[in-house]
Amino acid sequence: MANNERRPTIVDVARKAGVSKSTVSLVLQNSPLVKEATREQVRAAMNDMGYVYNRAAAKLRNANPDLIGLVINDLRNPFFSEFATSLQMALSSRGYAAVIANTDENSKLQTDMVGAMIEHGVAALIISPAYGDDAATFDAIERAGIPAMQVLRNVDPRTDLFPFAAPDYVSGSRAATEHLLAGGAKRIAFVGGLDGRGVTRERLSGYLDILKGRGIEPLVLTGSASRTFGRQMAGILANEHPDVDAVVCFNDQVALGLLSGCAEIGRTVGSDLKIVGFDDIEEVAHSWPALSSVHCDIAGFGRSIAETVVAWLEVGTVPPREHRADVSLVVRQSSSGKH
Template identity: 75%
Template sequence: MTERRPTIVDVAREAGVSKSTVSLVLRNSPLVRSETRAQVRAAMAEIGYVYNRAAANLRSANAGLIGLVINDLRNPFFTEFATSLQMALSARGYAAVMANTDEDARLQAQVVGAMIEHGVSAFIISPAYGEESATFGAIERAAIPAMQVLRGVEPRRELFPFAAPDYVAGSRLATEHLVRAGARRVAFVGGLEGRDVTRERMSGYRSVLSEAGMEPLVLTGRASRAFGREAARRLAHEHRGVDAALCFNDLVALGMLSGCAEIDRDVGREFKIVGFDDIEDCAQTWPSLSSVHCDIAGFGARIAATVVDWLEEGTAPPADLRTPVELIVRDSSRDRG
């Protein structure tokens, strides 16, 4: 019986690395550390592995795959980002392999592992919270470039760069607008306590109120319509002096519009609301919703270009990239009279 020829899987097992790392070494990728490269080469020599370049060329279709891992595709903000990113990658000759983790860190680690095994060239991740090492440790061992987007959980930004709209500037713009519009007490509504994205979206709010000599009021909670609807009732019954709200995102703000309608509170005249993200629904609801516009479609296209340049030109992204935002004022925060 003819002895079986060693495969790339055998090399990976012998070297103690992933199959995709061995593949990067065989393609002479600059993304692999020199000590890892030497370790893989030694394993190849030890087990007698011979690289079949012709066969590798037949598998080269996977070289154009980008792993796109999103924490919540049910949220229109993330859906618009993923769609614009996928279209921009297609225009550059790359395909996106997409997964929704539904805020489940274990599922995230699972899909990232599967994408590594299928030979993705890079990752773009809007990560779930918790068990970060299971996801990012696997990517690091595979030596695959990866960007965190929209929210950052892995602090080693030099290894896993982070990009997001300028949340701090956005919350400042929104709060300044509400104060200029005559609000006497402004609440911040939504977002889970202790998370960086909540702190950033609250940061400008706190700064502006401090400068204006106004006391903050924060109602943290799930970034959902249901929480916003409940918060509208709570503010009306428990905090009667509050006459404006900056919401963590548009879903919370849209929920507040519904809650105010239920209790017959006049949004715009009696109570002012500003959302965050400026999803499509903001302009279509009644009253139309003021929101911090993050140009999420443009952001997706920019991230696609950044990652492709990283792969093709070796141009690493900055460790922390923030993109401009603007406030779109609509009926929910101005007196319609």
Template identity: 60%
Template sequence: EFATVLQMTLAAKGYATVIANSDEDADLQAKLVGSMIEHGVSALVVSPAYGDGGDAFDQIERAGIPAMQVLRKTDPRTGLFPFSSFDYAAGSARATRHLMNQGAQRIAFVGGLEGRAITEERKSGYLAEVKRAGAEPFSLHGRSSRGFGLDAVDQLPDDVDAAVCFNDLVALGMLSGFARIGRNLGQDFRLVGFDDIEDCAQVWPQLSSVACDIDGFARATADGLLAWMRDGVTPPPEHRAPVDLVARTSSTGRMP
């Protein structure tokens, strides 16, 4: 969705967009970046692959073209490669406070690969709120998939009665897992996902989620890139777009 909106916004301003997927391979990412530079692209927007391989950003620096990091930051040189993402920490903090206000006694954080920057960022707000409440945190890390969420249901301690998930796929898997064992979401267990994908409002019970305005974020990214290319106005080194909490039945127990 981000790539589509970015492409359409740039197209409206007269720019053609080339989209490439490195499939989380840093070496392949470096090759793709090199190829694009050779073909004379005007700028790059990179959601970088994790890993030590490749020299994508060094190539970009040598080429001297504008380049932004979005959603993930793997190069610390944000003065050269500005970083823009969502305020994930605020999102998980808000989700955790919401669950506490609904009466949750012990809240888990479920999903995301341990040690990855985006996992730690999404978890940080949860940890801060749990610490503030004097409660004991519990994290269960793994792939950001429905399958992991389904299996996670059987791995939670008995006293955990709520969870903030790394993303909606994990939460949707947990929703299925609780349905399988006959546990009522919104009453016996309270659940909040992250990203607010379309499925959240279409499943039953409807899934509460931290919403990220991808369309607005993509348009703002395009506008910032255009200002950089056309007017020499470099985006700020780091920008965090606000997020919102959409509370639904899985955490409130209330019918829509």
């Protein structure tokens, strides 16, 4: 190799071999998790490129027994950022450092971030996964043999390998719907959440169960879990569904947008239209009117996940395949009518 030529890197080898960086790293560590055919493919690429493995540097990179990877689908959303913050602080109190990545709902970026964390030797992974082609992400973790939990969203069915924990979304939407019916609502809509996603189905199912039991026809208006969508829906509900007098929202972002939209068109929330959000992020207690919401205690949930993963690492206590944390309904002015 000429002096002015760039030395090939692990990324170059991965590209030439058609595998991930984490797979190349596992081959370099002589991991038994890599299939022999893949191992030969990677070694052939190394030989062709003249790749030289710096084992001393690799040992330094991989010596991170107290480092835990935290991969979050959307840190712009206060629900997820509050979870990540409480989890990171709880891990810190137990002597662990967290490296945090925001995947911005991009499954390809998620796979890249997880691969990088594996390469740098994280002891465990906690993932609130993006929706999309998630197989590559979890297959890489399986090959690496690293403890990993799915939280808030369940996208990989192998919960024996990747245990799942989340708030009890179904109970939350049931409680919200029952509360609105008890308050006199005659026609309740469910608004927000992208159709077909697991978390949307869960948050919707409790609402559907209660209405079915009462013989009431549901009205489901799915869409982006955003304030923009919620604000747009205020006008649509008023113009196209004037009989709707109450709404269960997919999350607080949709509900806050709906509050703004109602103010814009002059519809009084709490009397003309009752609204319940979901998640109970900090902001909703300070909106006007204050927003009723399903309280998921996301900060407490983050702390419990930290304890679970630490117990897995330190004493070998494997988490249950699925865990649902209790939720509760916090009633405020948006559904009580009391301003």
